[in-house]
Structures are given as C-alpha cells and as structure tokens.
Amino acid sequence: MTDTRTLTHVDTLRLPVKQPFHFRYTLWKPSHFATGLEQHSQQRSWRTFRVGELVCGVVLSMDGSDTVHIEVYSDGPWQQADRDRLSARLIHSYGLDEDLSAFVALAEQVPPMREPLTALAGMRQSCPENLFEIAIISLLLQNATVARTAQMMTNLLDHYGLIAEFDGVRLKAFFTPEEIAGVDEATFRERDRLGYRAKYLGRFAEFFTMHDPDEADHASKAELMTEFQTIKGVGPYTAAIIAGHAVRDPSALGLDVWNRKLLAKRLLDADDAEAEVVMTEMHRLFPGYEGLAGLYVIEDAYRERAVVELVQR
DNA sequence: ATCCAGGTTCACA
DNA sequence: TGTGAACATGGA
Numbered sequence: 057m058t059d060t061r062t063l064t065h066v067d068t069l070r071l072p073v074k075q076p077f078h079f080r081y082t083l084w085k086p087s088h089f090a091t092g093l094e095q096h097s098q099q100r101s102w103r104t105f106r107v108g109e110l111v112c113g114v115v116l117s118m119d120g121s122d123t124v125h126i127e128v129y130s131d132g133p134w135q136q137a138d139r140d141r142l143s144a145r146l147i148h149s150y151g152l153d154e155d156l157s158a159f160v161a162l163a164e165q166v167p168p169m170r171e172p173l174t175a176l177a178g179m180r181q182s183c184p185e186n187l188f189e190i191a192i193i194s195l196l197l198q199n200a201t202v203a204r205t206a207q208m209m210t211n212l213l214d215h216y217g218l219i220a221e222f223d224g225v226r227l228k229a230f231f232t233p234e235e236i237a238g239v240d241e242a243t244f245r246e247r248d249r250l251g252y253r254a255k256y257l258g259r260f261a262e263f264f265t266m267h268d269p270d271e272a273d274h275a276s277k278a279e280l281m282t283e284f285q286t287i288k289g290v291g292p293y294t295a296a297i298i299a300g301h302a303v304r305d306p307s308a309l310g311l312d313v314w315n316r317k318l319l320a321k322r323l324l325d326a327d328d329a330e331a332e333v334v335m336t337e338m339h340r341l342f343p344g345y346e347g348l349a350g351l352y353v354i355e356d357a358y359r360e361r362a363v364v365e366l367v368q369r
Numbered sequence: 370a371t372c373c374a375g376g377t378t379c380a381c382a
Numbered sequence: 383t384g385t386g387a388a389c390a391t392g393g394a
Binding site for chain 2: 087089194195197198199200201202203204205252256288289290291292293294297310311312313314315316
C-alpha cells in the first residue's frame with residue numbers, strides 16, 4: 057500500500073545554537089497533535105523531511121550545551137547541495153540561530169509570563185513543515201476538532217505520503233505539491249473525508265507548485281500575508297499560522313477559539329473574551345512578539361499534560 | 370437530536 | 383465595511 061522507504065545513514069551534522077536554547081521544548085511541543093511525522097524521547101528527536109527529490113530522516117540530540125548533533129538518513133545519493141539544503145532547513149525550522157533576548161526582556165515585565173518563561177526558557181517556535189505543509193495543517197485545523205483534524209491528516213499522509221524507516225523508527229513523510237497535483241476534489245472529499253476543505257487542497261498544491269515552498273524569502277511579512285490570502289481557503293488565521301510558524305515572524309498570532317480561550321484565561325483572567333480584546337491585549341503586552349508570547353502561554357498550559365507524550369529510548 | 374469544533378467564503382445590506 | 387448563512391464531518 058503506502059510506499060515504504062528504507063533510509064540509509066548518509067551524513068552527520070553539527071549545528072551551533074544560540075543560547076539559551078531549550079532542546080526538548082523547541083523540537084517537541086506538548087500541545088502538538090499526533091501526525092506520525094515525528095517522534096521524541098527525553099534526549100532525542102526523530103523527524104522526516106522532504107529535501108528536493110529525497111526523503112530524509114534525521115535523529116537530533118544535543119552534543120554538549122551549544123551544538124545540535126544530527127544523524128542524517130536518506131533514500132538516495134547524498135550530495136553537498138543536499139547537506140547544505142537540509143542544514144539550512146533545520147536551522148530555520150527550529151530557529152537555532154535566533155536571539156530570544158528582546159522577547160524575554162519584554163515578557164519578564166508581564167507577571168503571568170513568569171512561569172512559562174522559567175519552565176520553557178530557551179524554547180523557540182518549531183516548524184519542521186515547509187510553507188506547503190504548514191498550510192495544509194492549518195487548513196485541516198479550520199472549524200474542526202483536533203480529533204477530526206488528526207483523522208484527515210492521517211488519511212492524507214496514508215494515501216499520498218510515504219513511510220520512512222531509519223534508526224529503528226518508522227515514521228510518515230509528507231507528500232509534495234506535485235504528488236497531489238493530479239488528485240481531484242471528489243477524491244479528497246470522499247476518500248480522505250476532507251468535507252468542504254476538499255476544494256481548497258488543489259489550490260494549495262497549484263500555488264506551491266508555482267512558488268517553491270522551501271523558499272521563505274519574501275519582500276515583507278505584510279506582503280506575504282496578503283499574498284497567501286489570495287489562495288482560496290487561506291484566511292487571516294491560516295495566513296498567520298504560516299507567517300508565525302513557517303516564516304517565523306514572532307509577531308504573527310493566529311487566534312482561534314482554542315488559543316483565544318487559553319490567552320483570555322491567562323492574561324485577562326476570563327474564561328473567554330472577544331478575539332479583538334485578546335488581540336489588543338497581546339499587542340499592548342508584547343509589541344512585536346505577540347505570536348511568540350502566545351506560544352509560551354500555550355505550551356506552558358500543556359506542559360503537565362502533553363497531547364503526545366515522549367517515548368522511551 | 371442539536372451543537373460546535375484550533376475558520377473561510379460568498380451573498381447581500 | 384459589516385453581518386449572517388453555508389460549508390462536511392463526527393464526537394459530545
């Protein structure tokens with residue numbers, strides 16, 4: 057059924073990180089739902105990536121306190137260009153070279169942030185997904201429970217993605233825009249149970265076939281948000297997820313009913329509040345870092361009860 | 370059964 | 383510019 061690739065060891069990378077760096081909470085987010093694309097233990101993380109034509113599997117761990125050690129597995133010939141591309145992707149995905157000090161200085165002034173800042177010190181945004189992949193995930197999150205989002209995600213990955221085996225783990229890997237370009241709306245609807253979202257997936261594939269999803273360089277963040285929202289199915293929320301996660305704009309915050317309630321509780325001492333009220337408060341407290349601040353609040357809320365627990369090993 | 374999920378589009382004031 | 387319905391599906 058699903059294409060299974062056995063990956064072989066092709067490289068070892070050592071990437072420096074800017075301090076402070078919290079390895080565990082950067083690569084593994086307690087609030088993230090299960091996708092099968094990654095796995096984490098206390099000391100190690102496994103994850104798949106599509107790098108050009110290749111399927112990659114990586115095993116990440118810390119080498120001392122300021123170097124991330126990465127064993128790389130692949131299903132084909134590995135060239136210097138692939139090494140460079142994967143290195144850049146990893147540094148970007150986990151913000152290894154980012155400086156958090158300005159955000160921390162700001163957040164330290166906000167009492168409800170004290171606990172998250174202490175518990176998660178050195179945590180960065182994580183987004184191993186590229187623009188296309190994160191766009192799909194946020195599309196599936198729209199107006200659906202997480203259980204249903206996970207179900208749709210499973211369907212898509214099982215039907216169009218593949219399985220990668222490496223270092224004793226078996227993980228799913230994403231499909232590329234080209235790989236779903238020929239799938240019609242009815243198939244997404246009936247076979248993958250996407251409901252009304254079925255009509256948007258083709259638009260996404262089309263857009264990212266024209267715009268390389270690994271290319272996150274754009275003139276301005278505002279321009280990018282506007283450009284993404286020209287894709288049918290991408291509204292303010294999805295565009296903000298893309299900007300905040302894949303483009304790593306620390307000010308981008310996509311409010312949904314889930315984080316809106318969480319932020320209202322933590323920052324306004326209310327069970328819920330109008331989106332505009334929450335957003336205004338985020339702007340007031342964390343100008344320029346609304347999204348990153350939201351991330352700290354959310355992950356802290358899930359710290360004691362992670363959606364996907366760590367595995368042994 | 371009815372409501373509503375980690376929203377967006379489209380029609381119509 | 384601003385509101386309200388419709389959109390698929392499945393669990394509570």
